[in-house]
Amino acid sequence: MKPRHKRLTFILVGLAGVAVAAGLVLNAFRGNITFAFSPSEVVAGKVPHGSNFRLGGLVEKGSLERENDGLTVHFVVTDLAQNVKVTYKGILPDLFKEGTGAVSLGKMGPDGVFHAQEVLAKHDEKYMPPEVARALKEAKKDKTKGMPVTMNEGGGNL
Amino acid sequence: MIPEIGHFALIVALCMALVQGTLPLVGAARGIPRWMALARPVAQGQFVFVAISFICLTYAFIHSDFSVLYVAEHSNADLPLIYRIAGVWGGHEGSLLLWILMLTIWMLAVTVFSRHLPEEMVARVLGVMGLVAVGFNSFILFTSDPFERLLPAAASGQDLNPLLQDPGLAIHPPMLYMGYVGFSVAFAFAIAALLGGKLDATWARWSRPWTTVAWMFLTCGIALGSWWSYYELGWGGWWFWDPVENASFMPWLVGTALIHSLAVTEKRGSFKSWTVLLAIFAFSLSLLGTFLVRSGVLTSVHSFASDPKRGLFILIFLVVVVGSSLMLYAWRAPKVGLGGSFALLSRESLLLANNVLFTTAAGTVLLGTLAPLIVDALVAVGILGPTNKISVGAPYFNLVFVPIMAVAIFFLGVGPVAKWKKAELPELAARGRWAGISAVIVAVIMPFLLGHWSWLVSLGILMAFWIIFTVGHSLWERLHRSRSDRGWWGRFAGLPKSFLGMQLAHFGVAIFILGVTVIGGYETGKDVKMDIGDTVEVGGYTFRFDGVMDTSGPNYQASRGIIKVFKDGLPVMELNPEKRVYHVQRQPTTEAAIDSGFFRHLFVALGEPVGNGSWSVRVYYKPLVSWIWLGCVLMALGGLLAISDRRYRTLARKQREMLLSGAEQKLPGAHPNPAMTRAEVKS
Numbered sequence: 001m002k003p004r005h006k007r008l009t010f011i012l013v014g015l016a017g018v019a020v021a022a023g024l025v026l027n028a029f030r031g032n033i034t035f036a037f038s039p040s041e042v043v044a045g046k047v048p049h050g051s052n053f054r055l056g057g058l059v060e061k062g063s064l065e066r067e068n069d070g071l072t073v074h075f076v077v078t079d080l081a082q083n084v085k086v087t088y089k090g091i092l093p094d095l096f097k098e099g100t101g102a103v104s105l106g107k108m109g110p111d112g113v114f115h116a117q118e119v120l121a122k123h124d125e126k127y128m129p130p131e132v133a134r135a136l137k138e139a140k141k142d143k144t145k146g147m148p149v150t151m152n153e154g155g156g157n158l
Numbered sequence: 159m160i161p162e163i164g165h166f167a168l169i170v171a172l173c174m175a176l177v178q179g180t181l182p183l184v185g186a187a188r189g190i191p192r193w194m195a196l197a198r199p200v201a202q203g204q205f206v207f208v209a210i211s212f213i214c215l216t217y218a219f220i221h222s223d224f225s226v227l228y229v230a231e232h233s234n235a236d237l238p239l240i241y242r243i244a245g246v247w248g249g250h251e252g253s254l255l256l257w258i259l260m261l262t263i264w265m266l267a268v269t270v271f272s273r274h275l276p277e278e279m280v281a282r283v284l285g286v287m288g289l290v291a292v293g294f295n296s297f298i299l300f301t302s303d304p305f306e307r308l309l310p311a312a313a314s315g316q317d318l319n320p321l322l323q324d325p326g327l328a329i330h331p332p333m334l335y336m337g338y339v340g341f342s343v344a345f346a347f348a349i350a351a352l353l354g355g356k357l358d359a360t361w362a363r364w365s366r367p368w369t370t371v372a373w374m375f376l377t378c379g380i381a382l383g384s385w386w387s388y389y390e391l392g393w394g395g396w397w398f399w400d401p402v403e404n405a406s407f408m409p410w411l412v413g414t415a416l417i418h419s420l421a422v423t424e425k426r427g428s429f430k431s432w433t434v435l436l437a438i439f440a441f442s443l444s445l446l447g448t449f450l451v452r453s454g455v456l457t458s459v460h461s462f463a464s465d466p467k468r469g470l471f472i473l474i475f476l477v478v479v480v481g482s483s484l485m486l487y488a489w490r491a492p493k494v495g496l497g498g499s500f501a502l503l504s505r506e507s508l509l510l511a512n513n514v515l516f517t518t519a520a521g522t523v524l525l526g527t528l529a530p531l532i533v534d535a536l537v538a539v540g541i542l543g544p545t546n547k548i549s550v551g552a553p554y555f556n557l558v559f560v561p562i563m564a565v566a567i568f569f570l571g572v573g574p575v576a577k578w579k580k581a582e583l584p585e586l587a588a589r590g591r592w593a594g595i596s597a598v599i600v601a602v603i604m605p606f607l608l609g610h611w612s613w614l615v616s617l618g619i620l621m622a623f624w625i626i627f628t629v630g631h632s633l634w635e636r637l638h639r640s641r642s643d644r645g646w647w648g649r650f651a652g653l654p655k656s657f658l659g660m661q662l663a664h665f666g667v668a669i670f671i672l673g674v675t676v677i678g679g680y681e682t683g684k685d686v687k688m689d690i691g692d693t694v695e696v697g698g699y700t701f702r703f704d705g706v707m708d709t710s711g712p713n714y715q716a717s718r719g720i721i722k723v724f725k726d727g728l729p730v731m732e733l734n735p736e737k738r739v740y741h742v743q744r745q746p747t748t749e750a751a752i753d754s755g756f757f758r759h760l761f762v763a764l765g766e767p768v769g770n771g772s773w774s775v776r777v778y779y780k781p782l783v784s785w786i787w788l789g790c791v792l793m794a795l796g797g798l799l800a801i802s803d804r805r806y807r808t809l810a811r812k813q814r815e816m817l818l819s820g821a822e823q824k825l826p827g828a829h830p831n832p833a834m835t836r837a838e839v840k841s
Contacts, residue, residue: 009502014514021518021562025525028557029550033529036547054549070687070768091685091765091774094392094746105551 034105038138043082047108055084055104055114064098077104077114079138088116095121161226164214165305168255171207171262172295174200178288182281186354194281198269201284204291205262212259215304216246225311228252228304234317234742236713244328245318250468251304253331257448258294260332260339261287268343268368275364282350283343290342293475301468317742320714326386334379334406338444340372341409344416345441348434349483352490357430362423365437367801369420373413374797380406381790392748392763394683394778396786399555404527405447408520412440415516418509426578427497428506432513434487434494442480443520449476450527501580508573508581515566522558526550567621567671570664571628593627609680618675625668629661656803663796670789676782683761683778690771697779699760700724701733705771706764714740719764719773721751735775737764750776759783 036054037047047053055077063076072089075098086104096102096119106116178200185193215228219242224230232252233245247253265287272280298304321327347365351357383403388396397403416436422429449472500506529550536542575589601620605611636657640649686694688703695701704720716738723731733751740747750763758781765774 003499006502010507017514017518021522021558024558024561025522028554029529032551032554032557033548034551035545036549041546054547066768070772070774071685071765091393091763091776094748 036103039077039079039082039084040138042084042108042114050107052105052107055086055106055116057084057101059096059098059100059102061099074113077102084114085112086114086116088119090119092119093121097121160214160217161223161305161307164211164218165303167207167210167214168295168299168305171204171211171258172292172299174204174207175288175291175295178204179285179292180288181285182288183285183353186278186281186285191277194277197281197284197288201262201265201269201288204288205266208255208259208262212246212255215252215255216243218305219243219246222315223311224313224315225308226304227306227308230308230312230315232315232318234315234713236741237315237318237323238712240325240328241318241323244322247331248318248322251298251302253335254294254298254302255304256331257335257339258291258298260335261291261294261342263336264339264343265291268346278354279350279364282353283346286346286349287342290346290479293479297468297471297475301471315742317713317740320738320740320743320745320747321390323740324386324390326382326390330379330382330386333375333382337372337374337376337379337413338406338409338447340368340375341413341437341440341444344369344372344413344437345483348437349486352434352486355490355493357434357494359424359427362420362430362433363806366417366420366424367806369413369416369437370797370801373410373417374794376406376410376413377790377794377797380410381787381794384790385787388783389750389752390747392750392776394750394761394763394776394780396677396783399526399552401527402447402451404523404555405443405450408523408527409440409443409447411516411520411523412436412443415513415520416440418512418516422506422509423497426500426506428500429510429513430494430497431487431491434491436513436517438480438483438487439517439520442476442483443524445472445476445479449473498579500578503576503581503583503586505573505576505578505581508569508576511569512566512573515562515569519559519562519566522562523555526554526558564617564621567625567667570667571624574660574664575628575632589631590628593624593631596627597623605679608676612679615675615679618671618678622668622671622675625664625671629665629668633661654803654805656800656805659796659798659800659803661796662799663793666789666792666794666796668789669785669792673782673785673787673789677780677786680781681778681783683776683780685765685774685776687768687772688775692772694775694777696777697758697760697781698725699730699779700727701762701775701777703773703775706737706767706773709736711738713742714738716749717764717767719751719762719775721762721775723753723760733760733762735762735764737766754784756784757782 034052034054036056039055039057041047042055057077057079060076060078060083063074065074066072067074071091072087073092074085074087076083077086078084086106087109088104088106100121103120104114104116105118105120106114109115178197181193182197182200185191185196215226217223218226218229219233220239222229222233222235222242224233228249228251229245232249233242237245245252247256265284268280268283268287272283275283344365347361347368351361380403383406384396387398388394416433419429419433419436423433449469527550530548533542533545533548537545571593572586572590576586597620600623601616604619605615608615636653637646637649640652644652682697684694684696686692688694690703690705693700693702700723702722702724704722706717706719709716709718716736719733719735719737721733721735722729723733731753733753735751736749738747738749739745748763750761752762753760758779761776761778761780763776765776767773
C-alpha cells in the first residue's frame, strides 16, 4: 500500500469513527436531556405535554404529608408565586427539608400533580441548585414591585 | 500570630514561584547556567514555605482558632482530631492550599529524581511548574485567603459538613489532588520539550514514570470518591455521572490515553506531537475540573457555595494556560517531525485506536457535562431563543460511554500481542482465537449460572473474559518462551516488571467490568416501611427490623437501627445503620451498614422515622460490588509495577553518558524491552 493510500485509510477510518461517535451522542442526547421548569411555568402550561422535566423550587412549609405505607409522600413546591403539588414514592434525601430548595425529576400526571421519580437535595445547605434559584428569581421578577420576597437561602451563584 | 506566619509564608512562596517561573526559563533560553541552576533550590524553598503555610493552617484547625474565618466556618471544638485535620481541606480555601502543597511536593520530587536529566530540561520543567504555582498561589492570596481573620473571634465553629466527617473523605481529596496536580509534571515536561525543541524517545522515557504515578494517584482518588459516595450518601450507588465526578474522570481518560501514547513515543518515536497534545489536554482538563468544582456554574452534589470572582479567576487562568500552550504547540509542533512509520495493522495503529477511543470518550463526557453551560451561553448571546435550564442525565453517559469502551476493550485484547511496525492479521487471529472463543462460551453460559440471561450482562462478561483470557494467554506464551531454567516461578519473576504491570492493570480492568456488570444485572433491593419485628427478603437473606435505639458520638446524636440478618432461618449477623444528626449543623446524615464480603455486600440504610417506631428502610443485596474498587486498585498496582521496571533505574545511571554520546536507543545492559515484539527481538 502506498503511503498516500495508507494515510487516506487512516483518515477514512477516523472519520467513520467520529461519525459513529456523533451519532451515539445525538441519539443519547435526544432522549436524555431534561429541561427545568418553575412552578409558575408549570401553572401557565408551558411544559410540553407528557414530557419529563425537572421541577425546581422551595418545599412549602407544612406541606409534607406521608401516606400509611411510609414511603409515599406528598408535598408542595413553590416559587413564592405559584404552587405545584408533588407526589413521590421512596426515601427522601437527607437534605430534603420543608422551607428549603429541592429539585424533582418526573412528569405531570393527568391529575395535575407532579409525579416525581427522583428528588434531589444538595450536599451543602448553603448551596442552592440553579434551577431553584432561577425559579425564585423569575417569580420575583414577574411579581408586582413592592411585594417583598425573602430569599433567605441566598442563591448567590447566579 | 500563627495564621499570620502562614499567610506570610504563602507570600514568600509566591515570590519564589515568580523567580522559579522566570529566571530558569530565561536561563535555559539564553544558556545562562547560573540562572538555570536556580530552579532546584528555589523549588525546594517554595516547598518549604508552602509546607509552613499548610502546617500553620493545620495548627489553627487543631487548636480550634476561631479567630480565623476559614477555621470558624469549617471546624468545631467538638470535632475529633482526625476531622479537625481533614477539615483543613474541607472547604474551598484550604483545598486550594492542599492543591498548591501537592504541586510543590511534585516539584520537590522532580528536583530529587532528576539528577540524570540535562540541566536545561530541569530548568524548563521546574520553570513551567513555577508558572503554574504563580497562578494558583495568587488565586489563593487574592481571592481565597484561608488565613483571613474574624474579629471578634467566633465563640464556636460552624463545624465541618457532616458528610465530610468520614475517613474515606479524609484521604480522598489528597489522593485526587495528587493525581490532578501530578499531570502538571507531564504537562511541564511537554512544554519544556516544546520550548527546547527536543522531542524524542528520551523525553518520553523521562516523562513516562511521572505520568504513570500521577495516573495511579488519580485512579485511587477516583475509586475512593466512588467508594465514599457508595457508603456515605446512603443510596448505594457507586457512580452518578455527576459533573464533579466527570471533572475527575475526564483527566483520567485522557491520562490513560497519554500513558499509552507515551509508550509508542518511547518505543518507536512515533505520535510525538500527539503525545504532547495529550499531556496539555490532561492538565487542562484537571484545571477545568477545578474550575467546574470551584465556580459553582454547574448543578452538582459537590458544589461549594462560591464566589463568581473565583470562577472568573480560574477561567482566565485556564484560558491563559490552554491558550498559551496550544499556541506554543502550533508554533513548535510542525518542526517535531514524524517518528517511525507503521502499517495499517500494527501495535502502533492499535494503540492509536486506543487513544482515539479514549479521547473520544473524554470528549463525549465533556460534552455531556458542559451541555447545560453551552446552552446557557448560546441563550445569553442570542443564538438560541430563551429556553429553560437543561440537564443531562446519567442515561446519556451510559449510552455513549459503554459502546465506545466496548470497542476499546476489544483492542485491549489484541494490542499487547500485535507486533510493532507491522502485524499480520492471520497471526493475530491465530493468537486471539482461543481467547475469543472461550470468552464467547463463558459469556453465553455464565449469565444462566448467575440467575437470568440478558444481553448487557453477557456483553460485560464477554469483555471481562476476553481480557482475562488474552492476558492469561500472553503470560503463558511469555513463560513458555522464557529460556530460563529456574522453574515456572523463577521465569515468572524474571519477566519484565513493565510487562507484568501492564497485564495486571489490564486484568484490573476485567475485574472492574465484572463488578460493574454483575451489580448492574443482579443487584436486588427494596425500599420498605418496617415496623418493629417486620422482615423483608432480599437476595436470599431475611432482614428483621428490631427497632432503633438512641446513641451518641463525640459530636452527634444518632438513631441506630438494629437489623438482624438470617440465612436459611439461622441468624448470621446484626447490621446497625445509623441516622446521625450533628450538633452544630443539625443536618441529618445516613450511615449505611454494610456487610462487605468478597462476593457480595449487604447494604442497609435507614430512611426516616414514619411513626410508631417504624422506619423506612433501604435494603440491598449487591453482588461483586467490591470488585469495582478492587479492579481500580489492581490498575493502580499495575502502574506501580510498571514504573518499578529495571530499565528506569538502569536508565537513570546511564542517561548522562548516553546523552553525551547522542545515542538514546538500545542501552547496553538494559533489560530486554518488555513491549518489544518478537520480530524485533529476533532481528
